[in-house]
Amino acid sequence: MSDAVPDLDTVVREIAEEMADRPDRGEVATYIPELARVDPKAFGIVVIDADGHVAAAGDSDTSFSIQSISKVFTLTLALGMAGDRLWRRVGREPSGSPFNSIVQLERERGIPRNPFINAGAIAVTDTILSGHQPREALGEILRFMQFLAQDPTITIDEAVAASELRTGFRNIALANYMKSFGNIDNPVDFTLGVYFHHCAIGMSCRQLATASRFLAHSGRNPLTGHSVVSPERAKRINAVMLTCGHYDGSGEFAYRVGLPGKSGVGGGIIAVAPEKASIAVWSPGLDASGNSHLGRIALEMLTRRLGWSIFGA
Known part of the structure; x- marks a missing residue:
């Protein structure tokens, strides 16, 4: 059996294809009238690894309300x-x-x-x-x-x-x-x-994944070397994201995805694989806790296939 690491671009593309075909898409937020207008079929995903390689699929450059x-x-x-x-x-x-x-x-x-x-x-x-x-x-x-x-x-x-x-x-x-x-x-x-x-x-998955890079790399942008916050502060922000980033669905997200993350009722989620990658997904349909239904499923697939959960493979 091969121990080869799965190709990031292939994994991201396959996940986007699987999400496009799923009928269970959650419900878009309606209590903010403008959000009710968003197409529930939309799905985007972007992963930026430590070398700056961008793996993107779906509606990855479509701007949405980050909430x-x-x-x-x-x-x-x-x-x-x-x-x-x-x-x-x-x-x-x-x-x-x-x-x-x-x-x-x-x-x-x-x-x-x-x-x-x-x-x-x-x-x-x-x-x-x-x-x-x-x-x-x-x-x-x-x-x-x-x-x-x-x-x-x-x-x-x-x-x-x-x-x-x-x-x-x-x-x-x-x-x-x-x-x-x-x-x-x-x-x-x-x-x-x-x-x-x-x-x-309003931001796209690509913009959000880029903006989140400092949290994946001890407080600095690995390409520019610019320090945004200290490593200690980045660690603390990530800890609060892990325990509190998804409202009363935070425990379920940690259990299934195993990464620090933050959701928004616009259907976006950012997630951080420490020292590996920053990730952003978007699917407007929400679950009962107000988190992106397919976004969480896609992130669970990603961490499982790549072994990126902070709790181990």
């Missing part, structure tokens, strides 16, 4: 500004509750359980906003994404942002509730405006 994937990058920015003081405002534990739950906030006196549920990401956004005007803070987030993805064309989908502003009543409630406990420093409408807009950034 909560942006929370990984705002967390990175906020830690750069506040350091470990950030953890006084937001925890690092899995929530076990829906991503927009208000029940835990009441029980835990306005301190969100982790930075990837909505309340936690709003608190993180408030940290970035402090000392800035909303337009300045948003510009800083967008420029950071463009820098990491090496693509200045990345923009915010204003239609999606407007759609979220019109329908984001639960997020408005979460922000006001945290404000009542003193965990939001800025005017609530300023913080929410920045939050809704960074969730509405």
Whole structure:
């Protein structure tokens, strides 16, 4: 029996072909009206290995709303500004509750359980906003994404942002509730405006996989050698992604895929195979936890075929 490593391009192409034929595609998000318009048949995947080789298949260059994937990058920015003081405002534990739950906030006196549920990401956004005007803070987030993805064309989908502003009543409630406990420093409408807009950034799988490379390689871009964060901080961000990156489906994702990752209700998922590759998949249909149904299945196939789970082959 051969022990040859499977060819990355072949594995990625085969997975995309298998996903194209599957009838079980999940349900697109409808609570944000603009997301309900997305074609549920779409599927894209990109893997960028440590040498910079890009394996891509399907709708890999189609831009989509990254939604909560942006929370990984705002967390990175906020830690750069506040350091470990950030953890006084937001925890690092899995929530076990829906991503927009208000029940835990009441029980835990306005301190969100982790930075990837909505309340936690709003608190993180408030940290970035402090000392800035909303337009300045948003510009800083967008420029950071463009820098990491090496693509200045990345923009915010204003239609999606407007759609979220019109329908984001639960997020408005979460922000006001945290404000009542003193965990939001800025005017609530300023913080929410920045939050809704960074969730509405549009990116492709190729751009997201490129932007995530620093997390796969101890905090630096392996091609340029540029350090984005320290190895210690990259390790910590990856740890929170592993335990909290998929809402109350995080345990299932760790069990099946075995990689740090972060999902968004736009159907995207980024994942990190430490020192091996950064990965992005997109399939708009979601499971009951709000994670891409086929995206998770595709990542499980990928890690199984390549032996990339951090828990071993």
